[in-house]
Amino acid sequence: MDIHLTSLLRFILSSSTILLLFLSCCWYKIEAHGEEMIEVEVNSFLPETTCMSSQKGSDYYRNKLQLVDKHGPCSPLGKKNLSIEEILLEDQLRVRSIHSMIGKQFSPRDYKAKIPTKAGYSLKTGNFIVNIGLGTPKKYFWVSIDTGSSLTWIRCQPCSNCSAPTFNPSKSSSYSSISCTSPDCSQLGSNKYNSPQCTNCMYQIHYADTDFSIGNFGREKLTLTSSDVVPSFQFGCGLRNSLGDSTSGLLGLGPKQVSLVSQTAAKFGKVFSYCFPRSASSTGYLAFGNQTGATSSGVKYTQMRALSRLPDNYFVLLMGISVNGQRLNISSSAFTDPGTIIDSGSLVTHLPRSAYNILRAAFQRAMSNYPSAPPTRTLDTCYNLSRNRTVNVPAITLHFEGGTDIQLDPFSGVLFKISAVQYCLAFAPNRDLVDQTIIGNLQQRTYEVIYDVPRGRLGFRAVGVNC
Template identity: 35%
Template structure:
C-alpha cells in the first residue's frame, strides 16, 4: 500500500512535467537547455492535410488597400506585410483536383529543381557565369510549369503611381525585383491585371549608361535602354527593361527603386505578378533600401495547410529583443546568399558525431550552409544527413516504419495515433546558440493517410541548405548592417 501510494504521488509530480515539456516543445528554443523528446500531434497534422486551403479573394485585398497603402494612421504597420503560403493562391478548381499527396509531390519536384539550381549557381562560386543565358537557351531549356508552380511564399505590394496591387514571390536567394509588364510579348497567367507602365506617373526606363545598369550581373542594351535577363533554373525566367519605379510597402512609399519590367516571362509563379528579391546583393529590395531600413528585416513563415498568414517586416524596429543571434558569413563570390556557421546537429539532446568541417565554407566559395526561403526541405551533405538520420531512427523506438516517399528515405506509418513521442532535432550554430525545432518542422505528413517522413534529404554536393519547412513558425531576423541572423524568440 505504501509503495502504491508513493508511486501515485510520484506520477502526480511527473505527469505535469511531461505536459510542460510537450507544450514547450511547440516553440523553438535557442539555449543549451531543452527537452530531449517532444510530442507530435499526429491527428492534428493529418486533419490539416485534409483541409482545403481557402480560395483567395482578390476583392478582400482591393477593399483593404487603404490599410496597406498608407491611408490609415497606424505606424506599427509602416513596413509590415502579410506573408501567404502559395497554397492560398491556388484557384478553387485546382485545389479540388489536387489532394495533399499531389500537392506534396509537386512541391518536391519544385524543390529538386530549386536545389539543382542553387548547387549550380554556388558550385565554384561563379554566380555570374551561371546566370548568363542567351535567347537560344531560353528557347530550349524553358518548360511550361503552371501545373507545378514556383515560389513558396508571397506578399502583396503596390507598384507604380498610383499603386497597383500585385502579388510577389519572396526569395531570399535572389536580388532582382521584377514584375510582368505590358506590352506582354510572353507572359504567364497572374491573379492581378498585368502592370502597365503607361498608367504610372513614376515609371522611368534606366539608360545603358546608368550606374544602376552596371550593377546588373547580366545587363544588355537596346536602343539606349538597359535590359535584364534572369533565369531561376526551374524553367522560370524573366527578361525585359530595367526601370526606376515607386513601390508601396505597407504604409511606406519608396521612390526610384530599380525593378525589372518583364515583357517576356515564363513561369511557375502561380498567379504572382513577379518576385521580390530579398538577397544580400546591392540590387535586392533590402540592398536598395539601405539606410531607410538599416539593412534589417524579419519574417515569419506559417506552416503549410493552415489558414493563418505570416509576416514580413523591414527596418531595425523589426529586430526582436531576446533572439538567439548567429553570425552571417559572407561569400564574396555569391553575395546574394545568406550563409551561417553550423557546427553540428543534435538528436534527443545529444550532438551527433559529425565533423564541423563538413559544414564549412571554403576559400573557393564551395560548401557552407545557406538559409533559403525558396527551398522547402533542408539538404545536408550525405555523410551528415546519414549520421543525423541514423541517430533519429535509433531514438524513435518502435514507431512503425513505412516505405520511402519521393526524396525521403525515412518514413513512418502513424495512422491511428493521436500523438507520438519523438526525439528533438537541433541545429548547433557556431558560437554556441542551439535551435531546437518543433516536431512539425522535421516530421511531416506526406499524404492524408498517416504517412509521415523525416523532412531532411541528402545532397551529393558539399552545400547545405536550411529550407523553409525547418524555418516555419519561427521568427527569423536579418541584421545585415551588423552581420547577424536571429532566431526567435517569437513564433508565428
Template identity: 35%
Template sequence: MFTVLLLLSFLLSTSSSHNLSYPHFQQLDVKQTLAQTKLIPTPTPNPKQPSNHHQTPNTVTDSSSTKGKLKLVHRDKVPTFNTSHDHQTRFNARIKRDSRRVAALLRRLASGKPTLDSEAFGSDVVSGMEQGSGEYFVRIGVGSPPRNQYVVIDSGSDIIWVQCEPCTQCYHQSDPVFNPADSSSYAGVSCESTVCSHVDNAGCHEGRCRYEVSYGDGSYTKGTLALETLTFGRTLIRNVAIGCGHRNQGMFVGAAGLLGLGGGPMSFVGQLGGQTGEAFSYCLVSRGTQSPGLLEFGREAMPVGAAWVPLIHNPRAPSFYYVGLLGLGVGGLRIPIPEDVFKLSEMGDGGVVMDTGTAVTRLPTAAYEAFRDGFIAQTTNLPRASGASIFDTCYDLFGFVSVRVPTVSFYFSGGPILTLPARNFLIPVDDVGTFCFAFAPSSSALSIIGNIQQEGIQISVDGANGFVGFGPNVC
C-alpha cells in the same frame, strides 16, 4: 497550455552541454496535422486598389533608410487557377520543384557567379505549398497610382521584377498585368546608368537597360529595367530599380513576379540599405494554418532577446545568407559529425545557406546519414513506412492521435542551439498518416536550411552588422 509550451521549446539555448535546457522529447499532434492536410484552401480575395482619397501615405523620397511591414501568406491563399486539393499531389509537385531549385543553386555556386537568374513597414506572407511550391508571397503596390500585385519573396535572389504590358509572353497571374503606361512614376533606366551596371549580363536596346534572369526550373524573365514606386501598406518607396518583364515563363502560378531579398545591391534589401545591407525580419507561416506570417523591414524590426549567429560572407555568392553551423542533435544528444563538414572553404565551397526558396533542408550525404540514423535509433517505437519522394525515413502514423518524438536541434557558432518544433521535421506526405523525416542528402558539400525548418520561427537578418537572429517570438 501544453501546445504553447511546446511551441516555445524551440527557442534557443546558449548552453554548450549535452544536457540541454529544453525537453529531449516532444509530442507531434498527428490528428491535427492530418486534419490540416484535408482543409480545402480558402483563397484570399484580391483587395481593392488603394485610394489616395481615404488615406495619406507615408511618402519616402527614395529607397534609402526605409522601413516597413508586410504580411506573408501561403500561395494557397492566393487566387489561382487549376488548384489541386489533394495533399499528396501538392506534396509531390512541391518536392519536384524543390529539387530543381537545389540543382540550380548548386550550378550557380559552381559557376562562381550569379546565373541569369522608428516605425516599420511591411506585409503579410503567404505560402505557395498549394501549387506544389515552397514559395511565400507578399502583396505590394507597383506604380503611381499603385496597382496591387502578389510577388514571391526569395532570400536567394536579387532582382525585383513584375510582368509588364505589352506582354509578348506572359504566364497566368491572379492580378491584372502591370501596365507602365498607366504609372506616372515609371522611368526607364539608361544603359549608361550606375544601376544598369549592377545587373549581371545587362543589355541595351534603344538606349534602355535590358535585363534577363533565368531560374533552375526553366522559369525566366526578360525585359526593361526601370525606376518605379513601390507601396507597402501606406508607405511609398520611390526610385526602386525593378525589372519590367515583357517575356516571362515560369511556375510562379498566380504571382506577378518576385521580390528579391538577397544580399546583393539590386535586391530590395540591398536597395534599402546600400552595399552594407538593411535589417529585416520574417516569420514564415506554418503549413495548414489560417493566419499569415510577417515580413518587416527596418532597424526597428530587430527583436530584443533574439539569439544571434554571425553571417559568413562568400564572395562567390554574395546574395546568399551563410551561417556557421557546428553540428546537429537528436533527443538532446549531439550527433558525432566533424565540424569541418559544415565549414565554408577559402575557395567558397560548402558552408550552410539559409534559403526561403528551398523547402527541404539538404545536408552532405555523410552528415545526413549520421543525423538520420540518430533519429531512427530514438524512434524504434514508431511503425515504419516505405520512403516517399526524396525522403528515405518515413513512419506509418495512421490511427495515432499524437506520438512522442525526440527533439531535433541545430548547433550554431557561438553557442546558440535551435530546437525545432516537431511539425518542422516530421511532415505528412499524404492525408492518411504517412509522415517523413523532412531532411534530404546531397552529393554537394553545400548545406541548405530550407523553409520547412524555418516555419513558425522569427528570423532576423542584420546585413549591416553581419548577424542573423532566431526568436524570441513564434508566429
C-alpha cells in the same frame, strides 16, 4: 474460488508495481541524459482547409507585409492542385539550381530528365508570397519573396507567356526607364541584358533548366505598407517570362546592391525579418527596419558570412546537430565548406550526405517503435502513424556558430506530413556533387528570422505557434 481470486489480484498488483517501477526508472534515465521526446497528437499534423485569421489584431500587422503560403487556403492565387509530392519536387529543383550555381559540375538541363515537371511549377521563386503596390495609380501584385535573389521583377505589358496579373508601365505616371549607360544599369552585373541596339537598360535572369525572365530595367513607386513607400525603386519589368507560375513576379531580398534591402538602406538600415506560419492555413509577416524584432530580448544571433560564388545568398555556419539532447558525431568540416545557406525559398533542409546519414540513423533509433512507410522521391525516412493518437517526436536542435542553438518545431521542422499514412523526416541528403547545406523554411518556422546586414548577423526570435 475467493482464495484463487485474491492470489491472482495480488500477483497482478505486484507485477504492475514492478512494471511501474521499471518504467519510472527508464524515464528517469531518459530525463537525466537530456533525451526528451516531444509527445504530440497525430491529428495536429492535419492541414486546415480554411484560412485562420490572425489572433494578434490588425494593428500588429499595419506596418508589416502579410506572408501567405501560395499553396494553402489563405492564398489568393486559387487552387493549383499540386500534391505534396509535386511541391517537394519543385523544392528539389530549387536546391539543384543553387547547387548548379556553386559547382557548375553538371548541366542544369540534366534534371529535366531526372525530375518530371509540369506546367505551373515554379522552379525558383519559393512558396511564400506578399502583396505589394506598384505605380501611380497604385496597382497591387502578389509576388514571391526570395532571400536567394537580389533583383525584383514584375511581369509587365506587353508580356509574352503571362497568365498572372501584369503591370502596365504606360499607365503609370511615376514610371521611368533607365539608360544603358547609367551606373544603375551597370550594377546589374551578369543580369544585364546586352542588346546590340540598347537604348533603355534591360535585365535577364535565368533559373534552373531553361526558365528565365527578360525585360526592361526601370524605376517606379513601390508601396510596401501604407506608411512605407519607396519613390524610385529600381526593378525589372518582365516582357518575356518562361516561368509557369501564378504569381506576378519576385521580391528580391538578397544582399546585392540591386536588392530591395540595399535600395531601402537609408530608410530601413538594411534590417529585415520574416516569420513563416507553422501551417499553410495561417499567415506570417515580412518586416523592415524598426518593425522587426531586432532589438527585442531573447533574440539569438549567429554570424552571417559571404560566399563569392553565390553573391545573392546569405550564409551562416552550422556547427552540429543534436537529437534528443545528444550531439551527433558529425565532423564540423561537413558544414564549413562551402558554408550554410539560410534560404526563404527552399522547403526542407538539405544536408551533406555524410551528415544526413548520421542524423537519419539517430532519428530511426528514436522512432523504432513506429512502423515505417514508403519513402518519397525527396524524403527517404517515413513512418505510418495512421493508427496512433499521439507520437513521440525526437527533439532536433541545430547548433550554429557562436553558441546559437535552435530547437526545431516538431510539427514542421522535424516531421512533415505527406499523407494520412506517411509522415517523413523533414530533411534530405544532397544528391548532387556539391555538398551545400541549405536551411529550408520548414526548419525556420515558429521563429522570427532577423537579417541584420550591417552588423553581419542573423537572429532567431522564438514566437511560438502564431506569428
